[in-house]
Amino acid sequence: MGAAGATAVAGCVSAPPAEEQAAKSTPQPPNMNESPVLDTQRIAGNPTAVPPPIDRDSPTTVSVEMTTHEQVAEVEPGVTYTYMSFDGRIPGPMIRARVGDHVEMTVTNDESNSMPHNIDLHAVRGPGGGAEASMVAPGETKTFTFKATYPGLFTYHCAVPNLDYHISSGMFGAILIEPEVGLPAVDHEFYLGQHELYTTGDAGEEGHHDFDFEAMKDEEPTYVLINGEKYAIGPNGHNEMQIETGESARVYYVSGGPNLSSSLHPIGSVWDEVHPQGGIGSDVHRNIQTTPVPRGRR
Amino acid sequence: MIATLHSPVPGLIKIVDHALTRVGRKGALAVIDVQGDPNPDVFDPGQESSSQAEGPAEFDGWFDNVDNYDGVADRTDEDEITVQVGSQANGGGFGFSPAAVAVSPGTTVTWEWTGEGGSHDVQADDGSFASEMVGDAGHTFKRAFDDTGTTKYYCMPHKTMGMKGAIVVK
Known part of the structure; x- marks a missing residue:
């Protein structure tokens, strides 16, 4: 086809009145935006919201339903952002299945949304990890099915054309595929997700932050967050990770990115065991101080 | 590695x-x-393959999921034409109107935002041009098309919903 047919001549021409009008939805600093009403008081996922360990000896079909949301919430007090999410939490719900299971994945795009969404699960063998099969416009629902053929903890994320914008806004999570023999028993399991947010403001600048494509291209985030809000999980936020001395805790950690990797270290402790990059099947690494968590992995 | x-x-x-x-x-x-x-x-995608061609072959399936594609509008006798950005199509304000339009060499095409469907942009499929992404009624983006051929374009945020168009210069 005539790809060379178009030649740039006029470029972008916009009259001043149009520019003034455009100021309403063109990305701009927080102090230029009106403060919107919060759609939700909490976008941070509860780290104890982990599906129970699987004690089945045979495969089954696991049905998972998720709804995508576009909601205004606080990054920290006084700082708002229009998040995108699976089921209104960051990271999105943790999925748990077993090698040999079929996972029936249903994605609904809430009818109040303005953008298409879908899901690419790294536990899927198939085109785009299911992205094309689950592409939904606002108000639509789609279902596809895949077989879990390998064990590990895997990222899932929205994968529409502006996927880095959608992931940066919160659309990622993790799916655990247990090996047939299961995982060793522990006293606690926690689920956390890291990602970075690129906005028109500075960290802590009060007001409503718009997304900043230029900052994302430069890979210079405004916030790097765990569970979607600044200091969301802990004594100064939601103090939901509590254990007793002598108890064991397994942390499922997903790095959504879209661009930064994490160097995950427990200050004042050490990782007794690490499954490198979330894969299950190799020997575990023991007594690890800091483990890399590449974006798009665990 | x-x-x-x-x-x-x-x-x-x-x-x-x-x-x-x-x-x-x-x-x-x-x-x-x-x-x-x-x-x-x-892997079972859960629905029949979406690659059933409906649009004309010359667009290589570009308009298969574009519900407001209604043939190529002939505007070859005009020096300047306007294409609406955010017209009612594809389940909301997610269309270009007309979706496909034929013009003569040297014609200036003005895309004008309706303000519907959130923020949109206009990006050439071959990368030859891209507008800003804005959402407000009255915003415009202009290009002159001098050489014959077909240029496909789309709105990045809503491409998968069918917000696509084409300029045919002949």
């Missing part, structure tokens, strides 16, 4: 740096094209 893979199902396997901004905006991508029979036990 050394790594191996295999695929029990057909389709594209895209090799990327999962620092995803480097993929979509900076070019880090390579593709393995896996050919073979479908294997629905491992």
Whole structure:
């Protein structure tokens, strides 16, 4: 086809009145935006919201339903952002299945949304990890099915054309595929997700932050967050990770990115065991101080 | 590094740096094209393939999921034409109108935002031009088309919903 047919001549021409009008939805600093009403008081996922360990000896079909949301919430007090999410939490719900299971994945795009969404699960063998099969416009629902053929903890994320914008806004999570023999028993399991947010403001600048494509291209985030809000999980936020001395805790950690990797270290402790990059099947690494968590992995 | 893979199902396997901004905006991508029979036990897309061509062959299926495509509007006798951005189509304010339009060489095309459907942009499929992404009624973006040929374009946020168009210069 005539790809060379178009030649740039006029470029972008916009009259001043149009520019003034455009100021309403063109990305701009927080102090230029009106403060919107919060759609939700909490976008941070509860780290104890982990599906129970699987004690089945045979495969089954696991049905998972998720709804995508576009909601205004606080990054920290006084700082708002229009998040995108699976089921209104960051990271999105943790999925748990077993090698040999079929996972029936249903994605609904809430009818109040303005953008298409879908899901690419790294536990899927198939085109785009299911992205094309689950592409939904606002108000639509789609279902596809895949077989879990390998064990590990895997990222899932929205994968529409502006996927880095959608992931940066919160659309990622993790799916655990247990090996047939299961995982060793522990006293606690926690689920956390890291990602970075690129906005028109500075960290802590009060007001409503718009997304900043230029900052994302430069890979210079405004916030790097765990569970979607600044200091969301802990004594100064939601103090939901509590254990007793002598108890064991397994942390499922997903790095959504879209661009930064994490160097995950427990200050004042050490990782007794690490499954490198979330894969299950190799020997575990023991007594690890800091483990890399590449974006798009665990 | 050394790594191996295999695929029990057909389709594209895209090799990327999962620092995803480097993929979509900076070019880090390579593709393995896996050919073979479908294997629905491992992957069942849940619906019939969407690659059933409905639009004319000259657009290579570009308009297959564009519900406001209604043939190529003939505007070859005008020096300047306007295309609406955010017209009612594809389930909301997610259309270009007219979706496909024929013009003569030297014609200036003005895209004018309706203010419907959120923020939109206008991006050439071949990368030859891209507008700002804005959402407000009255915003405009202009291009002059001097050479004959077909230029496909789309709105990045809503491309998958069918917000696509084409300018045919003849």
